[in-house]
Amino acid sequence: MTDTLPGTDARTIDERLDAARAAARILATATAAQKNAALEAIARAVETSAGVVVPANDLDLANGRENGMSLGLQDRLKLDDARLRALGDAVREVIALTDPVGEIVRGSTLPNGLKLSQVRVPFGVVGAIYEARPNVTVDIAALALKSGNAVVLRGGSAAENTNRVLVGLLREALASAGLPADAVQTVDDFGRAGATALMRARGGIDVLIPRGSAGLIRTVVEESTVPVIETGAGVVHAFVDRGADLDMAVEIVVNSKVHRPSVCNALETLLVDAADAERLLPPLAAALREQGVTLHADERARAIVADAEPATADDWDTEYMSLDLSVAVVDGLDAALDHIRRHSTHHTETIVTNDLARAERFLAEVDSAAVMVNASTRFTDGGQFGFGAEVGISTQKLHARGPMGLPELTSTKWLVRGAGQVRG
Amino acid sequence: MTDTLPGTDARTIDERLDAARAAARILATATAAQKNAALEAIARAVETSAGVVVPANDLDLANGRENGMSLGLQDRLKLDDARLRALGDAVREVIALTDPVGEIVRGSTLPNGLKLSQVRVPFGVVGAIYEARPNVTVDIAALALKSGNAVVLRGGSAAENTNRVLVGLLREALASAGLPADAVQTVDDFGRAGATALMRARGGIDVLIPRGSAGLIRTVVEESTVPVIETGAGVVHAFVDRGADLDMAVEIVVNSKVHRPSVCNALETLLVDAADAERLLPPLAAALREQGVTLHADERARAIVADAEPATADDWDTEYMSLDLSVAVVDGLDAALDHIRRHSTHHTETIVTNDLARAERFLAEVDSAAVMVNASTRFTDGGQFGFGAEVGISTQKLHARGPMGLPELTSTKWLVRGAGQVRG
Structure with a gap:
């Protein structure tokens, strides 16, 4: 041969x-x-x-x-x-x-x-x-x-x-x-x-x-x-702000996680504002589970969604590339930004919000290749951005950043x- | 203290x-x-x-x-x-x-x-x-x-x-x-x-x-x-083409070499087309010497400018940063491009020519941060390019190239x- x-x-x-x-x-x-x-x-x-x-x-x-x-x-x-x-x-x-x-x-x-x-x-x-x-x-x-x-x-x-x-x-x-x-x-x-x-x-x-x-x-x-x-690794975050539209939050979070879990722009961590978590988290968790997603939740999230698995310390830095999702309840935008700062791989993060000032702060302060408001993280993609074929998604800051x-x-x-x- | x-x-x-x-x-x-x-x-x-x-x-x-x-x-x-x-x-x-x-x-x-x-x-x-x-x-x-x-x-x-x-x-x-x-x-x-x-x-x-x-x-x-x-190193070349305007060639070569010899955009090697070297090289050499420049010449150049120092093999790769200049006679544009390919640090090269086709070939084929026609190499500079202060001159291809x-x-x-x- x-x-x-x-x-x-x-x-x-x-x-x-x-x-x-x-x-x-x-x-x-x-x-x-x-x-x-x-x-x-x-x-x-x-x-x-x-x-x-x-x-x-x-x-x-x-x-x-x-x-x-x-x-x-x-x-x-x-x-x-x-x-x-x-x-x-x-x-x-x-x-x-x-x-x-x-x-x-x-x-x-x-x-x-x-x-x-x-x-x-x-x-x-x-x-x-x-x-x-x-x-x-x-x-x-x-x-x-x-x-x-x-x-x-x-x-x-x-x-x-x-x-x-x-x-x-x-x-x-x-x-x-x-x-x-x-x-x-x-x-x-x-x-x-x-x-x-x-x-x-x-x-x-x-x-x-x-x-x-x-x-x-x-x-x-x-x-x-x-x-x-x-190129590459994506520990991608979504932050659902207090007052967020519930249907929009569910659609964006589910799409970001389950549309194609094995790729770098898929969601790995969901952060929910404590001030509104009682309203937002149960339907989010239900919709995710309906799609077969396993939740790895911190204590505060488990207080609301009791039967989620407890998250380990490593989970926050894990790119699952599977139907798994880390979930944390955080005290507002500052705590969300702080969590993202510590665990993001600077690929893509999104906020679901109706608040203009918090949307603009998120865009300005998150240091990632793509920062989104009210959109699925799955859009970080050369084809979606209109570039035609994609060479890869750069997560470095020199020469090229993003698709x-x-x-x-x-x-x-x-x-x-x-x-x-x-x-x- | x-x-x-x-x-x-x-x-x-x-x-x-x-x-x-x-x-x-x-x-x-x-x-x-x-x-x-x-x-x-x-x-x-x-x-x-x-x-x-x-x-x-x-x-x-x-x-x-x-x-x-x-x-x-x-x-x-x-x-x-x-x-x-x-x-x-x-x-x-x-x-x-x-x-x-x-x-x-x-x-x-x-x-x-x-x-x-x-x-x-x-x-x-x-x-x-x-x-x-x-x-x-x-x-x-x-x-x-x-x-x-x-x-x-x-x-x-x-x-x-x-x-x-x-x-x-x-x-x-x-x-x-x-x-x-x-x-x-x-x-x-x-x-x-x-x-x-x-x-x-x-x-x-x-x-x-x-x-x-x-x-x-x-x-x-x-x-x-x-x-x-x-950033940095510049083994910078000038090629004086056959038919070049003599006064222009002298001005550009002298300016490129002596205006500030200790910087990276200063000329280090002069290449002259053999077909016209008898006309071009003697006045070029005379003008350079008048400015105190020591010539390090190859055999063919020394056949025309007898009292130049013989160039050593290392000279072609040397960034003198002083009033020294390597000089070679080459067989036309192709030989000049070949010499530049082997010895350039990809900073700046210039051609002095009246021929449109050779000017365009030089621009297209020289792989350097700045490629010039009928201009002093000393122009590769952030201030000269209109950028204001300069961070440096990049000689790499990723992210930034040139001033x-x-x-x-x-x-x-x-x-x-x-x-x-x-x-x-």
């Missing part, structure tokens, strides 16, 4: 990074039409690839089962004809996005006549370190290519065979469209050393994007000397056009 | 970082008027501070002389009444700048009626690690405060006594204006451990700015787990205002 798999590569990591840099130079000045043609070739290759991808994927799945991989992870790892066609459609969505490269962000003519323009340019070489889901291989490559970047991938060993085939397809499609195959590379065949090399490749990799568990992201952040865009679209995969440079000006 | 110096502080580094965070929360919602009042108090304190600063500075200078500090470094370390008044003026220039906090960067109303706005917010706590120049203490604090950030400083041990007094003045001025003194802190009294603590204070420090030598910056970049904004103004000391957050919207 392995004989027929594409993507074997005798080059060292440094040789691959050099080749990625050379490819990035070509991509940087490629037109949107050229990049879209390559993406179209990729979409076609991916959606008709079941014959080569599924056998490799079966191999990974068999290895996974042998190693006791959970059913959930097996499902995330699995690719079949339908999923490959969906992956091709995702690439076509990237084709439809505006090319950010060349956008003039700002510009002016200086008093001495120098013409200044700050234009968007690709980063150059983007590194991605991710885990079991092989669709990330295609997604991140498509986003990187559209924004003019070469990409060097390090996927999880659990998807090694699948990723090898996918990378081979991507490289062939690039070449068929007249762009350098080396714009997509993998270092999976170097195992852990591949990830370490990417993290230390300052000057070789311009920006590194980890995608996966909180543990993976923490490791990359701590070990990388390459600039990292941190990242294609412009967030670019840098800028200053162009200065003169007619002989010098400084006096 | 030390008894009268302010700024002794018994708290641990963690306690100071916690206090900085608490101060940052207050600064984040302070109005521009409040921040300007504090800056005015700082300006007044600094410009009238000779009585307390000069004795401490004399102590540092005496220590420096004892330890064999160069005259150049002694000059950078020295503060006197005139320099303190100039430092006060620099703070007043920061007062005059627009407050970036609260600027709405973009916004929209989504189809479901959600109102989205991306607003500028302070980073929170900015860390600064720098070397001998004590004016950085006041400069960086003023810029950080104006942009709503608390700042934790680690200055060079050579300026320890001066910085202790200055930090004390800054803290007193903040308190006198009703803002928290803890918005400005130092960890100088912890020596190297202070710098290490700042570099590892992920979550405590939001962004770290190293200012100083290439070695200092490299250390911070490699050791820090906190996001770093890399950084106040907006580059901020992050953003997304405000989402709803009326009960949930995801379907």
Whole structure:
């Protein structure tokens, strides 16, 4: 089987990074039409690839089962004809996005006549370190290519065979469209050393994007000397203020928690103002339970909703990603802000309120990527924000914060056009 | 003497970082008027501070002389009444700048009626690690405060006594204006451990700015787990194209090299097109020598300008910061681009040309923070670009590239205002 798999590569990591840099130079000045043609070739290759991808994927799945991989992870790892066609459609969505490269962000003519323009340019070489889901291989490559970047991938060993085939397809499609195959590379065949090399490749990799568990992201952040865009973890809070509309509170809290519990913008902690908890908490708890949510409540909440589980100290910092919810009764907005300050991962928080002053204080004082009034936390999403495909949700403050679209995969440079000006 | 110096502080580094965070929360919602009042108090304190600063500075200078500090470094370390008044003026220039906090960067109303706005917010706590120049203490604090950030400083041990007094003045001025003194802190009294603590204070420090030598910056970049904004080193190139206007070429090259040789945007390497080097190089060399510039030339350049020094292999990667210039003759634009690719630090490069196509190729293909046509490299500067005071010149691609103004000391957050919207 392995004989027929594409993507074997005798080059060292440094040789691959050099080749990625050379490819990035070509991509940087490629037109949107050229990049879209390559993406179209990729979409076609991916959606008709079941014959080569599924056998490799079966191999990974068999290895996974042998190693006791959970059913959930097996499902995330699995690719079949339908999923490959969906992956091709995702690439076509990237084709439809505006090319950010060349956008003039700002510009002016200086008093001495120098013409200044700050234009968007690709980063150059983007590194991605991710885990079991092989669709990330295609997604991140498509986003990187559209924004003019070469990409060097390090996927999880659990998807090694699948990723090898996918990378081979991507490289062939690039070449068929007249762009350098080396714009997509993998270092999976170097195992852990591949990830370490990417993290230390300052000057070789311009920006590194980890995608996966909180543990993976923490490791990359701590070990990388390459600039990292941190995506991810969401211990997301909703505060239901005294006087809040009950129906609205129930709708927002339930939607935030149960619409898709396994994602980073799902609600993990509900805070209710003590002054109104007797009115608000029982129907909130009932609606949540009706959806199968297990409540982990503090003493004050359990005094109102007696049969909730007692919350442990760890619960307040836990991203459940399941139908579990921490619940606390707090003494008004200040106590809610204080709780959020201590436990938030700075992803998304929402307040349900009818009070203008408290709404504005919440917006001003909560230090998170997205701060909402009377809206479901599930809206923190590149697609919902109108960006099209999403690179991830940044929870850091440098460069990008919140949902990242294609412009967030670019840098800028200053162009200065003169007619002989010098400084006096 | 030390008894009268302010700024002794018994708290641990963690306690100071916690206090900085608490101060940052207050600064984040302070109005521009409040921040300007504090800056005015700082300006007044600094410009009238000779009585307390000069004795401490004399102590540092005496220590420096004892330890064999160069005259150049002694000059950078020295503060006197005139320099303190100039430092006060620099703070007043920061007062005059627009407050970036609260600027709405973009916004929209989504189809479901959600109102989205991306607003500028302070980073929170900015860390600064720098070397001998004590004016950085006041400069960086003023810029950080104006942009709503608390700042934790680690200055060079050579300026320890001066910085202790200055930090004390800054803290007193903040308190006198009703803002928290803890918005400005130092960890100088912890020596190297202070710098290490700042570099590892992920979550405590939001962004770290190293200012100083290439070695200092490299250390911070490699050791820090906190996001770093890399400023600095400039191996800056000028390419004089065939057919270039000779007078313009001489003016631009001489200005780029000699206007202020010790700064990062000063020219370090001159490349001349072989096809026109016989015409261009002799007058360029003569004009440079007239200004006292020593030429370090490759063989082809020495064939034309015989008495230039031979360039060593290291010269092409050297930021002289002095009246020295590397000179090479290259085979046209492609060879110039190739040389720049191998030796540039991605700060600033300029082309002197009359050819439109080559000008546009240079702008498109050179991967540097500032790329110029027919202009002196000395224009890469926040003041020249119209930003007012300058935080530094970023040579990295993440977050900020090129001259950084106040907006580059901020992050953003997304405000989402709803009326009960949930995801379907």
